[in-house]
Amino acid sequence: xxELENLSFRYSRRKPLTLDDFSLSLAAGGVYGLxxxxxxxxxxxxxxxxxxxxxxxxxxxxxxxxxxRRLPETMAQLFLVPEEFSLPPVSLHDxxxxxxxxxxxxSADDLKKYLEIFDLDADLRLNAxxxxxxxxxxxCFAMSCNTPLLLMDEPTNGLDIPGKSAxxxxxxxxxxxxxxxxxxxxxxxxxxxxxxxxxxxNTRKIVLDRGVADIQRRLKFMSQLSSQPAEALYAxxxxxxxxxxxxxxxxxxxxxxxxxxxxxxxxxxxxxxEIFSEPAKTL
Amino acid sequence: MSAILTNQTFSFARYxxxxxxxxxxxxxxxxxxxxxxxxxxxxxxxxxAIATGPQEGNVMYPPSLFNDVEEETIAFLAIxxxxxxxxxxxxxxxxxxxNDRSTTLTLPVSDAEKFWVYFTVYVVGYFxxxxxxxxxxxxxxxxxxxxIYAEPGVLNHIDAAGLFGFHVPQPExxxxxxxxxxxxxxxxxxxxxxxxALGTLLWERYSYxxxxxxxxxxxxxxxxxxxxxxxxxxxxxxxSARCSIxxxxxxxxxxxxxxxxxxxxxxALGYRRMKEVETIxxx
Numbered sequence: 001x002x003e004l005e006n007l008s009f010r011y012s013r014r015k016p017l018t019l020d021d022f023s024l025s026l027a028a029g030g031v032y033g034l035x036x037x038x039x040x041x042x043x044x045x046x047x048x049x050x051x052x053x054x055x056x057x058x059x060x061x062x063x064x065x066x067x068x069r070r071l072p073e074t075m076a077q078l079f080l081v082p083e084e085f086s087l088p089p090v091s092l093h094d095x096x097x098x099x100x101x102x103x104x105x106x107s108a109d110d111l112k113k114y115l116e117i118f119d120l121d122a123d124l125r126l127n128a129x130x131x132x133x134x135x136x137x138x139x140c141f142a143m144s145c146n147t148p149l150l151l152m153d154e155p156t157n158g159l160d161i162p163g164k165s166a167x168x169x170x171x172x173x174x175x176x177x178x179x180x181x182x183x184x185x186x187x188x189x190x191x192x193x194x195x196x197x198x199x200x201x202n203t204r205k206i207v208l209d210r211g212v213a214d215i216q217r218r219l220k221f222m223s224q225l226s227s228q229p230a231e232a233l234y235a236x237x238x239x240x241x242x243x244x245x246x247x248x249x250x251x252x253x254x255x256x257x258x259x260x261x262x263x264x265x266x267x268x269x270x271x272x273x274e275i276f277s278e279p280a281k282t283l
Numbered sequence: 284m285s286a287i288l289t290n291q292t293f294s295f296a297r298y299x300x301x302x303x304x305x306x307x308x309x310x311x312x313x314x315x316x317x318x319x320x321x322x323x324x325x326x327x328x329x330x331x332a333i334a335t336g337p338q339e340g341n342v343m344y345p346p347s348l349f350n351d352v353e354e355e356t357i358a359f360l361a362i363x364x365x366x367x368x369x370x371x372x373x374x375x376x377x378x379x380x381x382n383d384r385s386t387t388l389t390l391p392v393s394d395a396e397k398f399w400v401y402f403t404v405y406v407v408g409y410f411x412x413x414x415x416x417x418x419x420x421x422x423x424x425x426x427x428x429x430x431i432y433a434e435p436g437v438l439n440h441i442d443a444a445g446l447f448g449f450h451v452p453q454p455e456x457x458x459x460x461x462x463x464x465x466x467x468x469x470x471x472x473x474x475x476x477x478x479x480a481l482g483t484l485l486w487e488r489y490s491y492x493x494x495x496x497x498x499x500x501x502x503x504x505x506x507x508x509x510x511x512x513x514x515x516x517x518x519x520x521x522x523s524a525r526c527s528i529x530x531x532x533x534x535x536x537x538x539x540x541x542x543x544x545x546x547x548x549x550x551a552l553g554y555r556r557m558k559e560v561e562t563i564x565x566x
Contacts, residue, residue, distance in 0.1 A: 047385075047561065050385075050388075050389050051388070051389070052384070052385065052388045052389065052561045053561055054559055070388070070389075070393070070394060070558075071291045071393070072291055072294075072297060072391040072392060072393050073291060073391070074391075075389055075390065075391035075392075076391035078389070079389070080385060080389045082382075082385040082386075084381070084382050085382050085383075085385055085386055086380070086382040086383055086386070088307075088308030088309070089308075089311065090307060090308060094307060098300075098303060098304035098307055098308065099304060099390075101300050102297075102300065102301075102390060102391045102392065103391065
């Protein structure tokens, strides 16, 4: 569905590459978590996918069409929810009346359903909302446009605690086999139960690109241990004890500790590559 | 495929839909600026004439200040030019802030349609708003004078057939001069609008001031070059043969083509910059 082919990008000739020879292939029917430290290029990658930026080399193709061309037909198949955005000073009804016509798969029933998840009334003025409420409304609109590709940059920033929990329900209810969601975030705990696939970026490169099931097949996540196991691939101390990643030798699936995996990927990218280059059964 | 997405370069349905969306989302701001334009015309054309009132001992004839057609015309012309620059600086407001850019650029409307919508609002709409403002204030001025003075017959409506497009019968022989003035006014106005529009795409902050400075520098440089060139040109023999564009019509055509070409060139440059605005602003 979405192909990134040898994508390289820099903001100016004087600056280093933000993305270097970046290739990825993403299929529909899943939620991709895009994780990475500040400045790794996550937002840039989303903007490149959305056709907002011109790559130095390579391209992003949605259903085989370069998104940089920003053809209306292509743009009607994707929606970007940026971290910060502004909404016009109109009512939600007017906003929908004026903008929904650009998205042929927009569904007013879906919008109503999503607004209910966030406990929002449809009769509201957009300029009277707080930042968190604006985000909820915009995400509801984005979701109800039913675009095959939905890009969300830090969607849980600015949401209150019930809002974050509602967000998880909202994403879980919206995913269908023909849709692909890419969620970029620092707040891994907000989305870790949602993800089907994890992408971890660091300094211009992807260091992990794996499905959740594959990660669980290869790695075991232990928490609150009193001491570090000898076979631990990576361990991290916290107030409750030691959290560790071990090779999954017994075949039991454990819940992925995204924070731990993220730190492991950044600190030992070569070891991670080695683990995932071996067939899963030999581990 | 939806009818609105059939043509990928320019679809009138999509253009109309975006024009409606853009106008409705920016209605308050646009009405405010057009209202300010009207107030400025009133301040220069009507109020001074009324405020001066019948002079002591002379209730027969209105005072010459601001009743003089030429002075009023110059006042309108100054307003026209000042507002043109302000109008140009607003032309790309939909992509001038980072928050607006993401929603504008990813909307399923082609770049060409976006450009023509902005052109319609900020060039065609502005010209229309100015004509209406100038015409109404001129009518008010004359009506007010007729109420104040016993002999208002000396009053004329503004001599604006050439300048502003609303016709007042003129003596024969004026037509060609008016056309020349008209070409000059329209040409300069279009150049101003396109230049200030380009300025907002080149500089994110203080773009109006920076464009003014750049324009001043450019005009000074061009002035010197033109002065130097003219001196060189005049230094040869047979000057009259060189100044052989006898026909005023030909001169007007050359001037019109020159103005049109310059403003079209600057608009084209702005359009090109608009397409890459996200990258440019990060330089």
